[in-house]
Amino acid sequence: MDIPRNVKIVIVVLLCAILGLACSADGTSTGPKESTENYSVSPTPTPTPIPTPTSTPVDSKQVAPQFVAGPSGLGDSYFPNLGNGGYDVERYIIEVQWDPEEKWLSGSTVIEAKSTENLSSFNVDFAPMQISEVTVNGVRADFTAEENEVVVIPSEGILSGTDFNARFVYEGSPSLFCWDTNCSLLGGWYNLEEGAFVAGEPSSSLAWHPVNDHPRDRAQFRIEMTLPSNLDFVTNGVFLSKTQNGEVSTWVYETVHPRAPYLTTLAIGEFEEVIAPSVDDLPIRHWIEEGIVRENLAYLDYDKMVSVLTDLFGPYPFDTYGVLVLNHQLGFALETQTLSLFGRDTFEIESIHIHELAHQWFGNHLTVESWSEIWLNEGFATYSEALYYQAIYPEFDIYQYLIAGFGGRESQLLGGIPPGDPGPESLFSASVYYRGALTLHALRLTIGDEAFFTSLREYADQFGGTNVSTDDFIQLVEKISGEALGDFFDRWLLGPVLPEMPS
Ligand SMILES: [Zn+2]
Secondary structure (H helix, E strand, C coil), rough: ECCCHHCCCHHHHHHHEEEEECCCCCCCCEEEECCCCCCCCCCCCCCCCCCCCCCCCCCCCCCCCEEEEEECCCCCCCCCCCCCCEEEEEEEEEEEEEECCEEEEEEEEEEEEEEEEEEEEEEECCCCCCEEEEEECEEEEEEEEEEEEEECCCCCCCCCCEEEEEEEEEEEECEEECCCCCCCEEEEEEECCCCEEEEECCCCCCHCCEECCCCCCCCEEEEEEECCCEEEEEHHHCEEEEEEEEEEEEEEEEEEEEEEEHHHEEEEECCCEEEEEECCEEEEEEEEECCCCCCHHHCHHHHHHHHHHHHHCCCCCCCCCEEEEECCCCEECCCCCCCCCEECCCCCHHHHHHHHHHHHCCCCCCCCCHHHHHHHHHHHHHHHHHHHHHHHHCCCCCHHHHCCCCCCCHHHHHHHCCCCCCCCHHHHHHHHHHHHHHHHHHHHHHHHHHHHHHHHHHHHHHHCCCCCCCCHHHHHHHHCCCCCCCHHHHHHHCCCCCCCCCC
């Protein structure tokens, strides 16, 4: 995510004002007024004992497998309720319809998953919408819904290591959520006068489909959206088809490369597809909302951006790229996978395009293990801006760029909040971006260019497609540089003040 300094402060006010929302800060955003009123709880399930699966061999000497309830979170220290334990999602198949008049979403989501424990029940993250039916492997299941958690109780236990699917049929008016007490982390489904879009970090997907909503569970997606034919539908991945049936059309997109759920975006409105020249066989397709002057994108040299970042980090990790530009003042941009999201206030700023493109490696291909590791996303993407400009302008002063980005060496924004553990309230603080980037610059000055750039490429190569932690990066850099760097990273990432830059 990137939030320009001069607009950051007004983001929430702006969004709430523009979108006509009443935002609360208690995690149960009032959002659009319908958001909580449609909350429904399923019929109270009967707490019947889970029978042993019939496939289990009957053997008096063998102990019957024990089944447990899957955890309601993945143990993330910042957002303990995001994600769920006991299974790993392989693919989401989402088939929904959108009624723009009523702001009403209806349809189904199938979660294809593999169990990692013997499950008597499991949770999914899902916002307050009306669920009419849940089936597991085609058999009706009991369920309860509370807050943003749905507990599914299948008719029989699921043995560990088993492929299974769960289908949810639901409808409702999707909305926005606050993820911190001052509502600086706002995400979910944004209703606009003429359309809608989805965005948010650390979470947005649970606002509109059942999901295991943590970066640790990356999955493939197939999304089918049916809506009036006068509207367009855009989402991540590869566009497969648009089929018109009377006054409605169904759009289908598919993502083969697994992605963390928060990296999904979608937009409904009137869009123009702009096909830019491919870069080394990488298709570049932008979607521009009506009212945005497409010529204003022309100055962006994606050929150069992709080439420079590929030289630095290795091959672009996905099969397509482009930007989605909404004709709305968002106050942020977001690195949604293969389709970065911009508003009309951010899309003309070149450095943000570099930033979101760099996130396709650092954030999307290499995804954080826990939200406390956010500097691995934002520090790297911010430093990538500086590396790009240094590649274009060899005399470019990286230190000045990063320091100036936050008002000078004495800026209190650079101290105080340790980028290596900023806390959920400061997930996107200046320190995470700029002190995170300064940490990489200090590392480069400490171990030298050769070891530093070898480390970046090895990091992307070895850990691409997986979840990463700061320890992973430190161990790799220590191995390549031959230096003990524990104290260095402690001071730069966790110390109370910004250390002096090595000379
Ligand atoms: Zn970012």
